[in-house]
Amino acid sequence: MNIIDVIKTRKSCRTFNSIFLSQEDKAELESFILKNSKGLDNEIIDFSIIENKDASSELKINYGMIQGHKTFVLGTSKSTPNSRVNYGYLMEKLVLKATEMNIASCWIGVFDQTYFKEIIPEKGFEIPSILIIGYADKQSAGERLVRFAIKAHKRNDWETLFFDYQTKLPLSPDQLPKYSDSLEMLRLGPSAGNSQPWRVFFDETTNEFHFFKNPVNKKYDVMGLHEIDMGIAVAHFELTSNSKGLKGVWDKYENIQSSEDLQYIMSWRCIN
Numbered sequence: 001m002n003i004i005d006v007i008k009t010r011k012s013c014r015t016f017n018s019i020f021l022s023q024e025d026k027a028e029l030e031s032f033i034l035k036n037s038k039g040l041d042n043e044i045i046d047f048s049i050i051e052n053k054d055a056s057s058e059l060k061i062n063y064g065m066i067q068g069h070k071t072f073v074l075g076t077s078k079s080t081p082n083s084r085v086n087y088g089y090l091m092e093k094l095v096l097k098a099t100e101m102n103i104a105s106c107w108i109g110v111f112d113q114t115y116f117k118e119i120i121p122e123k124g125f126e127i128p129s130i131l132i133i134g135y136a137d138k139q140s141a142g143e144r145l146v147r148f149a150i151k152a153h154k155r156n157d158w159e160t161l162f163f164d165y166q167t168k169l170p171l172s173p174d175q176l177p178k179y180s181d182s183l184e185m186l187r188l189g190p191s192a193g194n195s196q197p198w199r200v201f202f203d204e205t206t207n208e209f210h211f212f213k214n215p216v217n218k219k220y221d222v223m224g225l226h227e228i229d230m231g232i233a234v235a236h237f238e239l240t241s242n243s244k245g246l247k248g249v250w251d252k253y254e255n256i257q258s259s260e261d262l263q264y265i266m267s268w269r270c271i272n
């Protein structure tokens with residue numbers, strides 16, 4: 001499957017069949033984690049696959065709306081915006097690898113932080129989100145309800161998300177033929193509560209894309225979840241661009257201003 005098909009196939013799963021990953025699948029994901037632990041700025045984030053073998057201590061999520069979940073992936077980030085972006089970036093690469101292997105997943109931002117005895121963050125670190133992975137079962141009524149309530153299949157239009165940096169006018173796919181798939185695949189990404197805080201501005205004069213976070217949901221923003229969302233967007237953009245032979249480098253510029261509604265995260269400088 002190419003990355004575009006993988007991104008289009010992925011959707012959050014909230015009904016798992018309670019079966020642990022096969023040894024082969026677990027080994028393949030563990031090997032992927034080892035090879036993909038270096039993120040932006042060369043920061044290393046180590047993820048672990050944790051299986052709950054104790055049926056009496058289930059992690060309750062979404063008031064019990066998630067079912068059959070036995071296997072989690074998590075690690076720690078520094079308690080800083082950049083490190084959370086990195087956590088989202090690296091974990092989403094794993095989500096897409098799992099999707100390709102027919103393994104279902106769901107990002108979880110709201111959970112009991114004390115549940116995982118194996119991973120206790122040091123001072124200045126946190127578990128900013130976790131991932132449930134496993135094999136999907138038939139959607140439960142609860143799952144259908146959650147998906148309906150957050151309009152999980154919908155995304156904002158291009159005109160809400162992508163702009164020209166100089167004129168501030170919305171961009172359409174035909175204005176950016178080379179990068180239209182990269183932005184479209186970013187648009188299809190998952191985000192906390194489907195809040196889609198990504199805003200991207202293209203500067204034709206410098207050939208750069210500037211990524212900003214619009215803190216659309218104050219509660220998620222305080223929890224750092226929008227920074228995870230930004231990391232996911234960065235991963236989708238980069239993987240799609242690379243798959244089309246488009247190269248670039250990530251950088252963070254001192255001279256780019258943030259405002260309350262548009263907080264600067266980083267930029268992609270096109271190099272071909």
Ligand SMILES: Cc1cc2nc3c(=O)[nH]c(=O)nc-3n(C[C@H](O)[C@H](O)[C@H](O)COP(=O)(O)O)c2cc1C
Binds near residue numbers: 062110151190191
């Ligand atoms: C950082 C993050 C946190 C999330 N937290 C939760 C959560 O706590 N509970 C939940 O059911 N879904 C959670 N989700 C899944 C989103 O609701 C889901 O990605 C979004 O509604 C879009 O649906 P889709 O993933 O099926 O495309 C989270 C997603 C992200 C990216």
